[in-house]
Amino acid sequence: MAQAVQTFDLVVLGGGSGGYACALRAAELGLSVALVEEAKLGGTCLHRGCIPTKALLHAGEVADAVRDSAQFGVDASFEQVDLRRVNSYKDGVVSRLYQGLQGLVKGRGITVVQGHGTLVAPTTVEVGGVRYEGSHAVLASGSVTKSLPGLELDGERVVSSWEAMQIEQVPGHAIVLGGGVIGVEFASAWRSFGAEVTIIEALPRLVAAEDVACSKVVERVFRKRGIAFKTSTAFSSVERTDSGVRVTVESGDTYDADLLLVAVGRGPNSAGLGYEDQGIEMDRGFVLTNERLQTNVSSVFAVGDLVPGMQLAHRGFQHGIFVAEDIAGLDPAPINESGIPRVTYCDPEVASVGLSEEKARERYGDDSVESLTYDLGGNGKSQILKTQGFVKLVRQKDGPVVGVHMVGARVGELIGEAQLICNWEAFPDDVAPLVHMHPTQNEALGEAHLALAGKPLHAHS
């Protein structure tokens, strides 16, 4: 029985990237906000996703740098990766950011409600018998690990990314089911830590959501790094063995390992939260919204992974900011989802924004698309780093750049400029006169635009 009702301008259900960004912006705009969170503010990204995985990948990068130091004339001997200490470094990063976030939320006067919330009326969330009623509600309960039919995770040998980021010993051999973003990131980190890794992927290529040219480089470098992968290979079953797991694929081939990481995607976290009972339109657990992130119930909005589309933290942040501003009456322009940049932080990194060449050809027609690939071989800083890869531009013929695709060490850091170019619909001629610092990898972006504008410098015409 609900005992009390507290009222707010806005009640946000879920304190992850989408929910807390919405709460912060709404409070900044003078709205009273209740933010309901059952675990920790920061959600998947901060505690179970972006931040911890990138810390693991960085530790892997350090291990590789030590192993490969002789090629730079530096003699060092690699001894081991102590995952307990790696974890404490990783957890330290998370906990500092968590403290900072708690401080921010407190500083803006947001009422944080700790506990499991359910939507009991369109804009009312109940937590432990108390009702928090808003003029508006924002659903931000995020996503959870998906599995395949008949594939049960035991958290020990058959694990999700959450358990995978807490293991305390480098596995001798790990199988990663799924060659998408999460799968290749773990495969990359674990290989850097010294594990044998095999990726099993049903689609014909790794990082299949990216431009095919990027997949090719990732596959080539992974082969060189000793990461095994089987593409176009469908999982059939897994059994526990004395020493770990045996995975069988549809052809009947089997793979033995210490550990199976299931990285086949994430689904919406909405079951049992009362959304359907309140008449909110859903599709397979996702909350459907219009371009203003408003559900069919006009006072209820949804943000982040709960809304069909790319599951990325910065998309969640932007959703949250947008909804807060919309509710506050600022009438922000709808978010252009196709302009959201993406980075896969494996080694080599993949970074992209806009349309792949294939998608651009489908959209505009074969004759109306032009592409240019600038090899990082011509880029001084990339040579210094001894990395290979490219910057590929896709443009509408005589029109703007509609896609930028990059692969190679550290290219994730170049996506900021690339997304400005794409989202401001710049022509190659607009970018060509802009000066890029030398020697940086950024220059590769500048050079690619020079070349596409018909005036290549360090590239063959």
Ligand SMILES: Cc1cc2nc3c(=O)[nH]c(=O)nc-3n(C[C@H](O)[C@H](O)[C@H](O)COP(=O)(O)OP(=O)(O)OC[C@H]3O[C@@H](n4cnc5c(N)ncnc54)[C@H](O)[C@@H]3O)c2cc1C
């Ligand atoms: C391993 C991994 C790596 C990733 N790496 C990246 C990356 O590098 N870059 C990137 O952009 N994205 C990355 N992501 C994706 C990113 O984490 C998500 O897109 C982002 O967290 C989505 O934010 P959200 O607010 O929609 O949901 P979430 O962050 O999942 O937040 C939802 C929150 O709601 C709370 N909640 C749910 N139900 C209730 C309830 N009933 N009552 C109270 N609270 C509730 C949860 O506890 C959670 O805190 C990664 C994800 C994973 C799993």
